[in-house]
Amino acid sequence: MILALALLLQAVPAEEPVDPYPVSNANAGTTPIRDPALWRAFHGREGVGRVVDGMVDRVQKDPRIADIFKGHDLVRLRRVLREHFCHVxxxxxxxxxxxxxxxxxxxxxxxxxxGALIENLQASMRAEGVPFHAQNRFLAKLAPMRRDVVQR
Ligand code: HEM
Incomplete structure (x- = not known):
């Protein structure tokens, strides 16, 4: 039993620790869209999980931005991105x-x-069968975040 548990823990990819910070939904940078039809269009939590995984897989293969993701904790990134997208x-x-x-x-x-990351997100939403208008409502919510992400 203990051996089985140890093997299971080994199989689950671990996250690296990060410096402490105040945890709050306000960190998401926007408020949730409250429309059950939109949530359905993304096929709920499972669909959102597939959209996030598809995007993270794609950015790692995109020669324009792959280097930016090298050396980062992608286990954590997938988890918090799932939370972020689900929240929004x-x-x-x-x-x-x-x-x-x-x-x-x-x-x-x-x-x-x-722009490259958004293209990868769009490809991932398309692969999940998220209708175009639902994709655009989500992208419109993310767009203002560029001022906190992009450096000039
Ligand atoms: C609106 C657009 C974006 C959103 C909503 C977003 C969202 C996030 C979230 C939720 C995290 C995790 C935060 C945490 O670990 O506490 C994250 C981390 C990260 N993002 Fe973004 N992101 C965006 C744009 C971008 C772009 C354009 C790039 C690069 C092309 C990028 C590269 C990364 C990387 C490398 C990390 C990992 C940071 C680390 O390990 O410390 N993101 N992003």
Whole structure:
């Protein structure tokens, strides 16, 4: 039994610790969209999980921005991005990650990098079968965050 538990723990990829910060849904950088139809359009938590995984998989293969993600804790990134998207899309999740400004500081993200990431997110939403108008409602909520992500 103990051996089985130890093997299971080994199989679950671990997150690296980060410096302490105040945890708050306010860190998500926006308020949730409250529209059950939109949440359904993303196929609930499972759909959002697939959209996040698809996006993280894609950015790692995108030669325009792959280097930016190298060396970062992608286990944590997938988890907090799932929370973030679920929170913003009105799925009732709490966001436990850092603010957009703190998460991206000193990363040197440029406007073109932002465009590339959004293209990967769009491809991932398309693969999930999220209707175009629902994609755009979500993207419109994320758009103002560029001022905390992009450095000039
Ligand atoms: C509106 C657009 C974006 C949103 C909503 C977003 C969201 C997030 C979230 C929720 C985190 C995790 C925060 C945490 O660990 O506490 C994160 C981290 C990260 N983001 Fe973004 N992001 C955006 C744009 C970008 C862009 C354009 C890039 C680069 C092309 C990028 C690269 C990263 C990287 C590398 C991390 C990991 C940071 C670390 O390990 O400390 N993000 N992002």
């Amino acid at each position: 899309l009105g799925g009732g999740c709490d966001y436990t990650g850092r603010t957009m400004r703190d998460a991206h500081k000193d990363m040197g993200v440029q406007q073109a990098d932002m």
